[in-house]
Amino acid sequence: MDQKKLLQLARKHGTPLVVVDHKVLRHNYEQFKKYLPRVQVYYAVKANSDPAIVQTFYDAGGSFDVASVAEFLNVHEKIEHLPAKERQDFIWDRIIYANPIKAIETLQGLDPYKPLVTYDNHEEVIKIARYAPHAGLVLRLQVPNTGSIVELSSKFGAQPGEAVDLITFAHNNNLVVEGLSFHVGSQCTNPQNYSQALSLAAGVFSEAKARGFELKLLDIGGGFPAHYDDTVPSFRRLAKMIRAELDRLFPPPMEILAEPGRFLVASAATAIARIIGKAVRGGKLCYYLDDGVYHTYSGVIFDHTQYHLKSFGKGPTQICSVFGPTCDALDTISLAEQLPDLEMGELLYSENIGAYSAASSTSFNGFPPAKVVHVNQ
Numbered sequence: 001m002d003q004k005k006l007l008q009l010a011r012k013h014g015t016p017l018v019v020v021d022h023k024v025l026r027h028n029y030e031q032f033k034k035y036l037p038r039v040q041v042y043y044a045v046k047a048n049s050d051p052a053i054v055q056t057f058y059d060a061g062g063s064f065d066v067a068s069v070a071e072f073l074n075v076h077e078k079i080e081h082l083p084a085k086e087r088q089d090f091i092w093d094r095i096i097y098a099n100p101i102k103a104i105e106t107l108q109g110l111d112p113y114k115p116l117v118t119y120d121n122h123e124e125v126i127k128i129a130r131y132a133p134h135a136g137l138v139l140r141l142q143v144p145n146t147g148s149i150v151e152l153s154s155k156f157g158a159q160p161g162e163a164v165d166l167i168t169f170a171h172n173n174n175l176v177v178e179g180l181s182f183h184v185g186s187q188c189t190n191p192q193n194y195s196q197a198l199s200l201a202a203g204v205f206s207e208a209k210a211r212g213f214e215l216k217l218l219d220i221g222g223g224f225p226a227h228y229d230d231t232v233p234s235f236r237r238l239a240k241m242i243r244a245e246l247d248r249l250f251p252p253p254m255e256i257l258a259e260p261g262r263f264l265v266a267s268a269a270t271a272i273a274r275i276i277g278k279a280v281r282g283g284k285l286c287y288y289l290d291d292g293v294y295h296t297y298s299g300v301i302f303d304h305t306q307y308h309l310k311s312f313g314k315g316p317t318q319i320c321s322v323f324g325p326t327c328d329a330l331d332t333i334s335l336a337e338q339l340p341d342l343e344m345g346e347l348l349y350s351e352n353i354g355a356y357s358a359a360s361s362t363s364f365n366g367f368p369p370a371k372v373v374h375v376n377q
């Protein structure tokens with residue numbers, strides 16, 4: 001988004017401000033469909049659960065990965081108006097509850113909707129059989145997450161070697177396993193994670209078949225990297241490799257799903273913050289902003305992502321520290337940003353801040369989350 005427009009919006013709405021551009025959301029969705037045409041796109045709502053964003057992906061024909069009852073209801077709101085049969089078909093065909101661990105109350109709440117849910121262990125099968133017997137199952141595999149910025153394989157996923165036993169166990173508990181899923185870790189810039197995961201999954205599919213289980217779907221998860229900078233490999237190239245491997249190992253009529261979060265929303269949002277304080281400490285210029293890591297910049301902590309700050313004004317730059325507004329020293333956005341000498345009240349902005357940012361913003365220290373405005377809806 002151009003600087004003039006950002007300045008206009010900041011003047012109109014004040015700061016801290018997050019601007020979500022729905023044209024970019026639609027573009028990212030279309031890019032995903034263009035380069036992976038066989039793949040049904042389940043937007044991972046956790047990346048940014050703003051209902052307006054969910055609405056845009058719904059209007060674009062998207063499907064949804066939800067991982068809590070609240071996220072499920074966020075999507076369900078969009079289909080409440082549909083006749084019962086269509087609504088049920090939507091839930092079955094276009095929503096996956098992709099959290100392998102579910103509380104009993106969650107399962108009880110989900111069961112009437114007969115959803116597709118993921119699992120990765122025996123205890124979960126026992127719970128699902130008892131509290132959500134109408135659910136369909138997808139077994140999540142543990143796959144390499146090497147080099148991905150957010151590693152998930154230490155927390156979730158069955159070992160490929162135990163997979164068919166877990167499918168058999170579900171079957172013996174009167175549950176049907178529809179397919180397999182995996183997640184290569186978030187912001188995965190290592191294409192080998194995908195190729196290894198696909199070949200591990202192919203091995204499980206053929207062992208399952210040999211033991212009498214015909215799996216129908218493969219869910220290749222999230223992890224598709226956002227283009228934070230030019231070191232990130234191109235999506236087009238990654239998709240080309242995935243497409244070829246899918247056609248080789250999982251030809252049609254195998255249904256292929258993916259759960260991209262970051263790839264769809266990261267580049268659609270820009271944060272604008274105001275300089276509320278300025279000091280020189282140890283010879284270094286320090287800026288204090290009205291937004292920080294307890295707020296829109298929460299991804300610095302939770303998502304291991306560094307957002308760069310840009311100024312609207314020009315001038316010679318120097319290495320600066322940039323802090324958030326709270327009293328905690330952890331509230332440090334960056335200790336090394338190249339910025340000019342700016343006046344109190346001037347604005348800074350960060351692009352590519354749509355994923356895992358506002359989603360984990362808090363009201364810590366009495367500072368509320370930034371206002372969100374939507375453009376090009």
Ligand SMILES: Cc1ncc(COP(=O)(O)O)c(C=O)c1O
Pocket residue numbers: 044047065098099152183185186187221222223224259260261262263
């Ligand atoms: C099960 C599952 N699916 C999808 C995602 C979205 O991943 P990403 O934002 O890397 O695409 C996550 C992220 O944690 C996840 O846990």
